[in-house]
Amino acid sequence: MDLGYGTEYEACREQVRVFLRAQWPPRETNAEDATAEQIQSFRRAAVDAGYLYRNIPRRFGGSEQEADILAAQIIREEFGTVRAPMELTGQGPQMLAPTLLEWGTDWQKDHFVRKAIEGEHIWCQGYSEPGAGSDLASLRTTGELRDGEWVLNGQKIWTTHWKRAHYMFALVRTEPEAGKHAGISYLLLKMDQPGVEVRPLKQITGDSEFAEVFFNDARTPADWIVGERGAGWTVSRSLLRHERNMIGSANRSAGLFRSLLRLARSAQIDGRPAVEDRQVREALAAIHGYVETQRCSSYVQLTRELQGRDSETLSLLNKISDTNIGQQVSLLAHRLLGAESALAPRGQPAGRTSGNEKWMNQFMGSLGMAIAGGTSNIQRNIIAERGLGLPRDAAAARDEKP
Amino acid sequence: MNFDLSDEQRLLEETVDKFLATECAMPRVRELFDDDAGFDEAVWHGLGEMGVLGLHLPEDVGGAGLELLELAVVAEIMGRRATPGPFFEHVLAAMAIDRAGSEAQREQWLPRLASGEARATIAVAEGGASGECWRPEQWQLGDGSALSGEKRFVPHALGADLFVVGLRGGGLGLVESGAPGLATQRLEGLDRTRRLDCVTFEETPCDRLPRGAEVATQVLDAGLVLLAADAHGGGMACVDAAVEYAKTREQFGVKIGSFQALKHQLADMAVEIHPTRGLVWYAAHAFDHLPEEASAAAATAKAHLGDRFVDVARRTIEAHGGIGYTWECDVQFWLKRSLFDWAILGDPNLHRRRAADLLGW
CATH class of the missing domain: 2.40.110.10 (Butyryl-CoA Dehydrogenase, subunit A, domain 2)
Known part of the structure; x- marks a missing residue:
């Protein structure tokens, strides 16, 4: 077992850091105040350095790098640390x-x-x-x-x-x-x-x-x-498998859990922070067990990807596992909110309110996770049929022929 | 970055698996389950000859100089195969002597424990007003040279040659079988693949391990990881058994595994148990190499797997229908094994509260 990236990759990390120290945030600016032009010019520099759009040929505006999952992971980590802009998200860059x-x-x-x-x-x-x-x-x-x-x-x-x-x-x-x-x-x-x-x-x-x-x-x-x-x-x-981000969703779940922990520190039970309550601690740790399971499972999947092996059933489980974590977080957050949970989160879009009721957007959003991109029940069909080898559903099998 | 078993670890896995498939296949497990002794001396000595009992001990005392991860690989297979008999308590006892014992204690015991010639167990739990007291800070058994009192939930104490006993102040001591005032009674445990006993001491001499108080938590951490590994293996066996049954059993003229209701139950079981292998590996890896994370990782793994295994085992019985409710169906072994893994060394909520403390919440 070796969770390090090795000396060659630590050198790569150092190069990324040197680049970022010179380029981000833009001179005499806070990262949050960067203008659209400054962000665009940063992205151009990052493409030139080979850090962004690594799977896209140079003539189409990418940096045309050999697929390297660990390098891509290091770039994400280092850019994330200083909150530097990564690739644009959305259907155009990511799907089209x-x-x-x-x-x-x-x-x-x-x-x-x-x-x-x-x-x-x-x-x-x-x-x-x-x-x-x-x-x-x-x-x-x-x-x-x-x-x-x-x-x-x-x-x-x-x-x-x-x-x-x-x-x-x-x-x-x-x-x-x-x-x-x-x-x-x-x-x-x-x-x-x-x-x-x-x-x-x-x-x-x-x-x-x-x-x-x-x-x-x-x-x-x-x-x-x-x-x-x-x-x-x-x-x-068809989605090109260039540098699949094997641990992105596990990191998002970990981030969501840290937010929940902050809520448990600020919410009160009998005049004390909720996080001091025995049952709340047990409930937090129970969710943490799932978050840690996903983190460790992502290391297993990353290793298999690096070795060019298939993760088999494991990769089929990620979406529903993340969804389940989101739902558990939303249920505990709801419990911690008490009566505040009956308030409408003000000031849409989500996250601009000062009160804890902003968590009710996560409560509803966690339902969206169970629906968008293949519902949890469709995920269960996929796991059962492709992962566990159970017989195809008769109706779906009939018109399967592409 | 390599978070997977090495070739050597896979070879170990295959070797132990093959050995148990031959020497302790399911019909033999069933015989032992119904038997009074509860385990097969031949299997025990076979494990000793293969070096499995001393994987974690230094080479100069007859061990293989490996780590907790290798023991966890073995524990997972035993969970998968519901192997009856002693294992985790024996390797924990040896670990305690290796890490906390004097040179004389190490020389006297470790070579015999590594080979399986002598068998040891750990006696930690004591009854308390609000449940079992598993943790070092709760132990009350006298810390003098002679012990009087009781230890409960001691795995395979009957017939053991040596007891590593938890003492007041969190230390550890050795008591040999045949010592004056030592008596062992069988507890009627649900899991007949790992027997539990009650051990009483009356003015019983005890040989303290000099660094016992420093290593007691470590030894218990290792135990949590091994029980979590067992639970992962058992949980995987449950899913495999339930899936196999769904592919075989027919009703309404089709395999029941083609019904979506059952598929979804089985898929949910896979979601619960398949990804936990990494959690066990991480806890073992942390024990071996990331000491500052080790206790929290062990507590998290034990708490999580304890509940997952019970949950998956229950659903496995249900997925088998009526036959799953009978004594003759193998899946009962895992249901009962899951209850052992859940309870022994402390239940999931105990370890969740510990994890919360250790993580500074």
Whole structure:
């Protein structure tokens, strides 16, 4: 067992530190006060140094580095310590760019990848539909090729980043005669056009992160298809495995637990800090057991990844384990809040309130975790079938053929 | 960065597993479960010959010079195979003598304990007004040269050659079998794969370990890790058994494992137990190499695995339906083993409170 990174990588860490000392925060500025220009120029320097967008070729704005999970981990740790900006998050940099690099035409890559990762183009995703959630491949939005253009009709839902999105990548049924999966294509389209209507959805927290998107003869050029006609299912499933962050979600759970501990110190029971209460200590430590389990399991998975081995069942368990931790944290936080839990968290978006009732956003958000990106019950199916080798569900097996 | 077993550790794992598969397969486990003695001398001596009992002891006393992690690898397999008989209490007793004993005590006992020629156990728990007293600061048994009193929940005390006894002030002492005033009575434990006894002392001579008070917590930490390892192995065996049954048993003309309700139960069991192997390894690694984290990691692992194993074992019985409720079905071994791992050396909430203290909450 060796949890160190070795001398070669410690040298790499030192280089990252030297870079960061020179570049972040920008001269005579606090990190929090950095301007958009300063952040952008920092990111450019970090790309030049080989620290950001490591999987993206130089000609598309990346730093084109050999995959190196430990180097990537060290960069995350060191950037995190001084809170330096990392890659942009969102559907464009995280989903579209890798998909185009694998499947896109030269023209598509030239046009879209650099602007996606630099944030000049904001992208949203058009996958789910009202009738196609867990059973995504049953989607019904149609795309018809007419006079050199795709004409789209139908409805998407749960679209995030809709407020600022310039473009959408969407799964659309273009081959109505083909099978369920084989009839789907992956199309790119402009959001700002007469055939696209966006209606925000107000969610239980009061925020509107999601929207419904309606297509009424929405149009996009014939060559804005990624991959072949009918290959959309496969294209959408491909996510380049470059430097998977094996311990990111475990670190997030650890951070959430530290917040819970702060709440337990500030909340009161019988005039004393709640953290001094015997049952609260036991409950905190019980959650800590799960948080530590995830941390240690992530080390096991990281090791297997480094050795080019499969983590087998372990990696299938991460999403539901993280969700379970979020739910346990929310239940204990609720208990600690007492009557405050009946108050509406003020000043949306979440986290801007001074009172402990801001925790009720985490309480509701933890439910979102159990739903978004594959519900916990879908995760259980996957674990049972792929992990434990139990027989496929009869209905799902029938239309499995891609 | 390498958080996995080494090739040597995997070889150890395979060797012990193969040995137990041959010498103590499930039919033999069942015989021993129903037997009065509760363990097989041949298996015990086999383990000794393989060097398993002295893995953690220095080479100059007949050990292999390895660490707690290697013992945890063995404990996991024993949990998986529900192996009846002494193990963790014996290696803890030897660890106590190695770390706290005088040269004479070490020379007298360690070679015989490493080979399994002599068998030792640890006697720590005492009855108290609010439950068992497992922790060194709670021990009340006299600290003079002669002991009078009682120790409870002593694993495999009947037939043991040597007792490492917890003393008032948190120290440790040695009592040999046959010592005046020493008596052992069997407790009727639920887990018949690890027998529990009550040991009484009346003016019984005791040979103190000079550094006992310094190492008592360490020795108990090692015990927590080994019980957690056993619980992980047992929990994995439960999930495997329940999955296997779901793939075999048919109702309504199909394998019951195709029903989503059962799939979800089995998936939840996997979520509870599969990722805990790293937690056990980390606690063992911390014991061996990160002393400032060792006690909290051991407490966390024992508390977490104690509850996970009981939970998974209960659900395994349920997943087997009626047959799971019978004496003849093997899964009862793990349910009962889980209750031992949960309780012995302190229950999960005791260790959660300790972890909270140790982590400075």
